[in-house]
Amino acid sequence: MRCSGTPTTDASPSASSGDQRGAIMLAAVFDRYGPPEVVHLAERPLPEPGPGELRVRVAATVVGRADVAGRAGSPFAARLFFGLRRPKRETLGTDFAGVVDAIGPLAPGEERRFSVGDRVHGFTGPHGGANAEFAVVSGDAPVVATPDRIDDVTAAALVEGYLTALPFVRDVGRVASGDRVLVIGAAGSVGSAAVQLAKHAGATVTGVASTPKLALVRGLGADSVVDYTIERYDDVPGAYHFVFDAVGVSSFGRMRRALAPGGVYATTAPALSVLAVLGPITRLLRGKRAAVHFTGLLPAAAKLTDLRAVTALVADGTFVPLVDRVVPFADIVEAHRRVDTGRKRGAVVVAVDRRLATTTEAQHREAGGAR
Ligand SMILES: NC(=O)c1ccc[n+]([C@@H]2O[C@H](COP(=O)([O-])OP(=O)(O)OC[C@H]3O[C@@H](n4cnc5c(N)ncnc54)[C@H](OP(=O)(O)O)[C@@H]3O)[C@@H](O)[C@H]2O)c1
Structure with missing residues (x-):
């Protein structure tokens, strides 16, 4: 029944x-x-x-x-x-x-x-x-x-991606106009939101995805894309101010060279070994920093403020979940x-x-x- x-x-x-x-x-x-x-x-x-x-x-x-x-x-x-x-x-x-x-x-x-x-x-x-x-x-x-302009499917779909990506892009990476940002896993829920949020902040964004998803990532606004199945994205020294690994497939050790001085590497899904060494090691490296963040555990009031903001930007068509x-x-x-x-x-x-x-x-x- x-x-x-x-x-x-x-x-x-x-x-x-x-x-x-x-x-x-x-x-x-x-x-x-x-x-x-x-x-x-x-x-x-x-x-x-x-x-x-x-x-x-x-x-x-x-x-x-x-x-x-x-x-x-x-x-x-x-x-x-x-x-x-x-x-x-x-x-x-x-x-x-x-x-x-x-x-x-x-x-x-x-x-x-x-x-x-x-x-x-x-x-x-x-x-x-x-x-x-x-x-x-x-x-x-x-x-x-x-809002009336958002259907229920879109409304449910926007929650995790943007509520996770926004604190990373805004608070951890402090992404600002002119920054160069790399998003690894750019076609996922979190990564696709991060691409759009970083573009909205005025950054130049590179998205990493596999061949069938490159057009999708470009369509989200990425300025350039890297097909990780055939290209490297960790070998240009100082290329990025913020590297955001939305799917936890890289490491700070691997991405360190690609960070500009003072750059930040952040991941949603760190290996336990990364967590253990995060603070002590990373501060020594020309100010380059690694960070992990557990956005699901942020206070409800902070998430509420963020949800209001991203919902408004989805309603006006700025973001497309x-x-x-x-x-x-x-x-x-x-x-x-x-x-x-x-x-x-x-x-x-x-x-x-x-x-x-x-x-x-x-x-x-x-x-x-x-x-
Ligand atoms: N820290 C936190 O607070 C927090 C909060 C929420 C979620 N998370 C975590 O965030 C992670 C991402 O969640 P999600 O929902 O965005 O994941 P998702 O949607 O499942 O991500 C899937 C995407 O990852 C891409 N991908 C897989 N392997 C890849 C690789 N080696 N290089 C680049 N892209 C790759 C896939 O693209 P291809 O098919 O092209 O490979 C696919 O489009 C999860 O581990 C989740 O648990 C953390």
């Missing part, structure tokens, strides 16, 4: 009505680490929003790299967060777009940011739970109203398989609302979304 999902009324102090008690929803769940097939849809009680919380009827959600690491329990470091022997939480997914469906009671004097029926998108927090028909998020979570494909909720295992390949272009979106058009990568490519 599927949940009725009848919208509640927006009555004070709580817009969460009792008429859905006992209702159920479908959620993508797993109870052991393993391949994509450990994930399946199951009925779960409709979650009730607690004080200050929102319940969102999810239209679109995302399966990202952190989700597949959480599902597989690999790399092992992921288990420090997801649970050492078995997963602590059964539903993955941090990114969502949908409609506010119920609002928990507010504390006296607390202001309500949303009303029932508002279109919203955002990040649940690292605990996840968005790969479901309904998700409950705290009232101060990075959640913003979805990449969507690899849109997979029906019933096929969420396919989404995990696709992300596992390490070859996706932008976000793999899961259409929880069956009215959303689903596309394969080939259809998306034909439509000009990803060449």
Whole structure:
């Protein structure tokens, strides 16, 4: 049986009505680490929003790299967060777009940011739970109203890439007009956002990708591209002020020569050995610096500010989030398989609302979304 999902009324102090008690929803769940097939849809009680919380009827959600690491329990470091022997939480997914469906009671004097029926998108927090028909998020979570010009697929797709890339480009690389920036993994969710953010900051951007994705990376605004399957990108001394490895395939040691004096190397996915030597070694090298950043763990307030900013820039057409494909909720295992390949272009979106058009990568490519 599927949940009725009848919208509640927006009555004070709580817009969460009792008429859905006992209702159920479908959620993508797993109870052991393993391949994509450990994930399946199951009925779960409709979650009730607690004080200050929102319940969102999810239209679109995302399966990202952190989700597949959480599902597989690999790399092992992921288990420090997801649970050492078995997963602590059964539903993955941090990114969502949908409609506010119920609002928990507010504390006296607390202001309500949303009303029932508002279109919203955002990040649940690292605990996840968005790969479901309904998700409950705290009232101060990075959640913003979805402008009319942004559809639910795009709204869900923009969250991880830009919220990850923006702190790297702005705060770690301090990318400014005239800087030369190299983005490794420029066709992925994070890399494609980084290319656009660095261009927006006025940098000259070089994107690294494989042959079939070079046109896509140019289309994002990169001034030049490097096909890593046939060319090197680490051999021109002093070439870049900021090297951003969005997919964790390089190292500071390898890229150091390509950094200009005072340049910064940053990676989203450092090897443990890199973490160990990061501070002590890097300061000695003509001011060149290596950095890693865990943007998923930034305070919700900082993410909220960033989400507002990037949403406005997506709404006005400055940024175009990449969507690899849109997979029906019933096929969420396919989404995990696709992300596992390490070859996706932008976000793999899961259409929880069956009215959303689903596309394969080939259809998306034909439509000009990803060449
Ligand atoms: N530090 C943080 O706070 C944080 C936050 C979010 C995500 N992350 C991490 O960020 C990483 C990137 O996530 P994502 O979603 O952007 O990844 P993604 O979309 O899965 O990246 C896939 C892209 O990487 C490219 N790629 C694979 N191997 C490559 C190589 N050797 N050289 C250049 N490009 C290569 C692929 O292009 P080709 O097919 O052309 O190779 C593909 O387009 C993940 O490891 C994720 O866990 C970190």
